[in-house]
Amino acid sequence: MTWWKLSENSCKKCRGTARMTRALGQSVSACTTLYACRAEPQNQGNNQVLLDAPIQLSKIMENYDCDTKLPGLLKREQSSTVNAKKLEKAEARLKAKQEKRSEKETLKTSSPLVLEEASASQAGSRKESRLESSGKNKSYDVRIENFDVSFGDRVLLAGADVNLAWGRRYGLVGRNGLGKTTLLKMLATRSLRVPAHISLLHVEQEVAGDDTPALQSVLESDTIREDLLRQERGLSLKIAAGRAEGSEAALLAEVYTKLEEIEADKAPARASVILAGLGFTPKMQQQPTREFSGGWRMRLALARALFARPDLLLLDEPTNMLDVRAILWLENYLQTWPSTILVVSHDRNFLNAIATDIIHLHSQRLDGYRGDFETFIKSKQERLLNQQREYEAQQQYRQHIQVFIDRFRYNANRASQVQSKLKMLEKLPELKPVDKESEVVLKFPDGFEKFSPPILQLDEVDFYYDPKHIIFSRLSVSADLESRICVVGENGAGKSTMLKLLMGDLAPVRGIRHAHRNLKIGYFSQHHVEQLDLNVSAVELLARKFPGRPEEEYRHQLGRYGISGELAMRPVASLSGGQKSRVAFAQMTMPCPNFYILDEPTNHLDMETIEALGHALNNFRGGVVLVSHDERFIRLVCKELWVCEKGSVTRVEGGFDQYRALLQEQFRREGFL
Known part of the structure; x- marks a missing residue:
């Protein structure tokens, strides 16, 4: 049933709004109330019909057969045309698509970041x-x-x-x-x-550990020499067994000539010199590569590249x-x-x-x-x-010409000159x-308070992991809130171990570690990347570490170290090595420590950031003990130099200049210079 609004006149009987209904091919004006009222047939003169009850079209429809087509009404076919097999296939495809989508969502949350x-x-x-x-x-x-x-x-x-x-x-x-x-x-x-x-060779990954001795691993990096030696061994065995042909004897002579040209007999000595220069002792050169840590395997990769030339x-x-x-x-x-x-x-x-x-x-x-x-x-x-001067001179020249053009643009007598200037x-x-x-600026928040000494010290400390290999014996060092101390020494001498003793992460076997009760230490590890969650953004990283603070505070903290804008929202894994170090600095300084212990803080940082880090440490009102190999950084920051060697720590009065002179003299004695 379809309704059309006829007029705004109200029904005289019940005051309901008059509407038009079309039913059974006749147009009737009736009110929309539930009660019967006066209805006026349309297009039939002035004849009036009095309805005794409301019009119910649904009941009128029941009086007609299903096949009867009512005048003025359209009836849709009710028969079904659905193919059951096609429906099952469509439902199966929909189910498979939903399962695939759920698998992708699961992988997003469980799989490592791609x-x-x-x-x-x-x-x-x-x-x-x-x-x-x-x-x-x-x-x-x-x-x-x-x-x-x-x-x-x-x-x-x-x-x-x-x-x-x-x-x-x-x-x-x-x-x-x-x-x-x-x-x-x-x-x-x-x-x-x-x-x-x-x-070409790219020293990127550490050498895989196996039973190959370090020296042999370096020798094998020269593939030409190794191939010639393999040929020499095979041909020599054939000749010794009497199975060699005449041409193979000539080939062996050619192999010997090539080995002599590349000075193959001197290769072991050259490889040993390279390994010794990179810190491998004669004993270490014979150790299997699987016994070395990641840092030493990286040195081994560098030695292989230097040897292969x-x-x-x-x-x-x-x-x-x-x-x-x-x-x-x-x-x-x-x-x-x-x-x-x-x-x-x-x-x-x-x-x-x-x-x-x-x-x-x-x-x-x-x-x-x-x-x-x-x-x-x-x-x-x-x-x-020079570029800036050239740019400024050109801008002035352009401006001078433009002034002439603007002045005589509409002067007919100067039209040719204006065109020439254009x-x-x-x-x-x-x-x-x-x-x-942009200038790099780092700032460490001050946590300075005046403490009565001692602030941080190790007194007569012995330490070892294995009693057969003593790392420190009767070690006594101390630092205060004015300290700027750099620790140097060969890898494996115990520098990182001493830092952990100072922090309290390792307990002395004998002796005493003393730290002031109000001391708050910030620690930067040389393996800081391993301590970061690489699958989250820098902002989320700080939010997990220090919950309950507004996002603006995390962003401001990261911005102090150059991680701003979209960098702060990118996954940490997608950042460069230097940017990851900056995130680690932001995390370390968030609690406002009053003493910093830094293990190789300049690794991966660009030169501008290293300079900014040095100035930030100099301006920091608190104590600093750090391990570094960057000569410029050491000279910029440190007032004391500690040399870690032979189970003890000694203070070098002449600073880095004296230490460098000692190393050069050692090289001369060992024949490296």
């Missing part, structure tokens, strides 16, 4: 392709032009060029998170086109795994390196010692500079100053203002 991958693209020339395919390219220079590198949706390099000349040593520098490590990986995997005849050696922060003594040895060793090196490092002294060129990554491009790091700093400042503006090169990198 990170974005880096990619590279490069525009190549036909000439280079022809040379490469024909095998006529004999140059050992690496020239890659107009390439892009991205990491997920982020563009790291756009239209960049890199030229690595044979025999040069390049230092790759730039802020954390800009893509230095990613660029090395693109070169190592040859995602960027490196000529096939150029051998690839045409292009790629090193990513090699000094992170080394102590001061090993760094000084590596500096001397690389200064005579015969082929090409590309090294990412934030150690200024190390780059000053080895680099012949610096490549600066910034603003999605690469700029090359001749000379060591100090020369690069001066050259970069001069280049930026063409001059069009021909001017588009110069951009200098991109100034």
Whole structure:
């Protein structure tokens, strides 16, 4: 039944609103109340019909057969056309889709985080392709032009060029998170086109542990020598057994000639020198690789790369795994390196010692500079100053021309001059203002209170994990809220162990550790990344560690250490090594300690952040004890130098200069210099 509004007049009988209904082909005006009232038939003159009861169309419908088509009404067919088999298949597909969706949701919450991958693209020339395919390219220079590198949706390099000349040593520098490590990986995997005849090695992963002795592991990295020795053994056995043919005897003579050319007999001595320089004692050189810790296996990976002498050696922060003594040895060793090196490092002294060129990554491009790091700093400042002057001069010139154009734009007599000036503006090169990198500022919140001494000390402490191997005997050291102490020494000498004794994480076997009752220690571990939940954002990390605070407070805390904006909301696993260190600093300083114990805090940090960290520690009103191998950082922060060796800790009065002189003298005695 369909209703149409007829008028706003009310029913005279019951005062209900008059409406029009269409039923059984007749138009009737009736009120919408439940009671009968006067109804006026339409289109039938003035005849009036008095209804004794309300009109019930549903009951009227019952009087008609199902097949009878009522006038003015449409009746739909009621028969079903559903195919049962198709319905079952559709329901099965829907169920499978729902199960698949639930599995994905489960994987999101239970599986480890899947990170974005880096990619590279490069525009190549036909000439280079022809040379490469024909095998006529004999140059050992690496020239890659107009390439892009991205990491997920982020563009790291756009239209960049890199030229690595044979025999040069390049230092790759730039802020954390800009893509230095990613660029090395693109070169190592040859995602960027490196000529096939150029051998390269990327020291990235530690050596897998097995029963192979350390010295043998290094020797096996020279695949050419190993292959020749394998041929020599096989041919010698055949000749000794009388099964050799005439040609095989000639082949053996050729193998001997090649072994002599590469000085294969001197290889064990050369490998031993490299291992010794990196801190491996004669006993350690014979130990199976599975007995070494991760740090020593990384040293072993570096030793293998140095021994193999690839045409292009790629090193990513090699000094992170080394102590001061090993760094000084590596500096001397690389200064005579015969082929090409590309090294990412934030150690200024190390780059000053080895680099012949610096490549600066910034603003999605690469700029090359001749000379060591100090020369690069001066050259970069001069280049930026000249660029700024050129930009400002051009802006003044543009403004001068524009004033003339605006003044005589509508002057008919000057129309030709105006047109000439407009063409001059069009021909001017588009110069951009200098991109100034933002200054890095770190600030440690003060927790300073004046405590009566002693603040923190170890008195006559003995410590060992195994009674047969004493680490410390009768160790006595102390620090106060004015201390700026740096601890140096070879790896394995006990530096990290002493820090844990000072913190109270390890209990002395004998002796006493004393700490003031109001002392609040902040600790930064050299393995800080292992202590971070990599699957959550930095904001969520702080919220879990220090619950109950507003999100703005977590963001502000992270912002103090350069983790701001979208960086604070990205999973920690997607951050660079230096950015993860900054998150660890934010977490460490949240409770406002009054004493810091830092174990290798400069690892992975860029140079600007290392400088900012040094200034922050100098401005901090509290005590500091740290372990570091960064010479510049040590000189910037520390007032005392403790040398950890032979089961004790001694104070060097002359500071780092005296310690460095002692190491150089030791190298001379051992024949490394």
